[in-house]
Every structure is written in structure tokens, then in C-alpha cells.
Amino acid sequence: MATTLRDILDKLLGRQPASAKTARERLQLVLAHDRSDLSPELLDQMRREIFEVVAKYVEIDIEGGDVSLETEDRMTALVANLPIKRSKSKAVSSQEMAISSQEKAVSSQEKAVSSQEKVSNSQESVSTPGAME
């Protein structure tokens, strides 16, 4: 989240942050749940089961782990962040690594796409005044 002068001032004065920011954050959370049609109970159950499955193969840090819903552009994603303490066997661990690196590749691809979009947007805005000359 970007920080603004207002955010700093709010913190210094111990004031509540501007309510638009709160509204945005609350909406993003509630919409992720609305769109997935998952109740908090179901999400919690799924989280536990995911931990169980992963724990069969690797030792994970359950305290530091998190499974949550994120939403962007009407796409809701289930995001699991499971810190691995140590793999249980070498063979499994290399597989796991392969999977997680694949996942990372996908997410970095997505990021590449979104940054490309941003680049093309800014190009557009740059080229418009040029076209007008």
C-alpha cells in the first residue's frame, strides 16, 4: 500500500486514517468472500486440510502460514503462503521445489503481464500529446 503525507501525519497525531482507505480495504475483503461464495467456516476448513496435505510432504511453519482470498479485476485467487521449515525426504522435496517454482513462474508471468499493461498505458499517455502536436 502506498504511503502518503496524510498517512504519516495521521500516524504522528495518532488520528484515525482517512475513511476512504478503510472503505477500500473492507470492500476488497468482503468482495473476495462474496465472489468466491465461501463462508469463513469453509475457508477455515479448507485451510486446515491444505495444511494437512502439505504437512505430509514437508514440515511447514503453521504459525507463519496463511491461506486467504485475494481479489483483483474481478478475479478471485486463493493464495497460500506456507513457509517450509525442512523437507521430509529429498526426493519429495525436489518435487515440491519444482511445483513451487512452477507456481512462482506463473505468478511472475502474471506480474509481467500486469507490468506490461502499465507500460503500454503510460506509453499511450505519452504518445497522446505527441500526436496532438
Add this chain to the structure above:
Amino acid sequence: MAPTTRTILICSGKGGVGKTTLTANLGIALAKLGVHTVVLDADFGLRNLDLLLGLENRIVYTAQEVLSENCRLDQALVKHKQEPNLSLLPAGNPRMLEWLKPEDMQRIGAMLAKQFDYVLIDCPAGIEDGFKNAVAAAKEAIVITTPEVSAVRDADRVIGLLNTHGVHPVQLVLNRVRPKMMANQEMLAADDVTDILALPLLGLVLEDEQVIVSTNRGEPLTLSANNSPAARAYSNIARRLQGEDVPLIDPAKEGLGLREKVWRLMQTKIF
């Protein structure tokens, strides 16, 4: 016969965000641009479109008599006196809701599409049967919302349903915008709402007391040469629908006093 008739559902999910006001003003504004427009009141339970257009005393037949073939379509259509390019097909009796089916609305929509360039459907609030009936007749949609969490959340539900019904394109109108509150970051910004809902912004309507005055009179703001902010916004929406490139207003530029300038500096992202 108009082969390129645009049948547009005007919906919001939440009640009281400005569906009917938008339908009435957009209907008049489109008619003024010279296109044959009909507004269909699909809110059979709580009809109000006739009242906002000032046509409540001229209703003889309604969609109900048309569907039951007790009258012809042209007998039920109420032509606006000052703006004859606009007609209203009034909602029937609330008892219609007991038997009305999505196919009935499709029939009405098809009948209207033969005669008009634009069919604007004023959708009831909610996402139940009234919405399902209305959406059946629609090809595209305008979702109207206000920058409030409850309205945006309900709009999101409606957008999901529009997607499943194959309605496309879906565009957004942001209503009751208060520039000062937005500048103070005490109201969701237009970008926040379009990002969250992932819809293109068709129009931005400022909070405007003249809207209440116009509903009191039954004369939509776009009818007269009224130059209030909301009147301009509604006319611009009509022009954009017609393919004209009309820039959106920037709420941040609506007030440019020292206070606004300071607030703008305060919201600049520094890291």
C-alpha cells in the same frame, strides 16, 4: 424496424442509488439527441418512472394489458409531450409479479426493439425475480452506484449476475459524488470504485440538489436548458452512449481553493 436497437438495463442492486432518476434523465437526453427512445418501467412492485417523467396522469394501459393482449403496444405507450422522441411503457399492477416470467419481459423487449433505437429498462432493486425478469430482456447494462461500501458491494453482486446472464457490455455510472469529501479522502475515489468493480466508467454524477427539485416537478433535469452539474453529467452519458468522446469530469478539479490544493498534496503517494 431498428436493427441496431440497444436494449440497456439500468440496475444497481441496492435501492435508492438513482436508477430511476438516471433512466428518466437519460431517456430525455437521448430523445433530445434525436434518437427514438423508450423507457420501460420493470419495477412492477414499486413503480416510479412515470412520476419522475411527469407522466403519471396520462397512463391508460400498461405492460400488463399489452402482455395479456387486451391492448396494442402503441395504445399503452405514453409519448412525452415536450420530447416526443421519448415514450414510456408503464409498469403494470404489482399483482403481475405472481405470473410474470422472464419470457414475458423478452416478448415486451422484442416488441419495443422493433420500434425504437434505444430501450432503457428501469430495473427493480434487489437480485430476486424482478431482477431476473428484467435482465432477460436486456442486451447490455449500466450499473449505477454511489461511492459507499454497501452500494458498491451490491453492485458487485449484480455485475456477477449480469456476467452469468451474458449481458455485455456493462458500464458504470458513479452517482452522488461529493468532490470535497473525495479530496479529503473521506469518500471512495472514482478510481477505487472502477478498480474494485472492474468496469469502465460511463459517467460521474455530482451530488446535486437540483435532482430533488426536478423530481418534485416531474421534469427531468435534462428536459430544460438546466445547466446544473447533474444535468450536464446525464447529457454527457447520453452523448457517450451515442459514441461521442466526451471527457469525464475530474472531481478533484471541481474545487480549487487553497484547502483543496493542500489536500491534493497530502494524498500524493511518496513511497
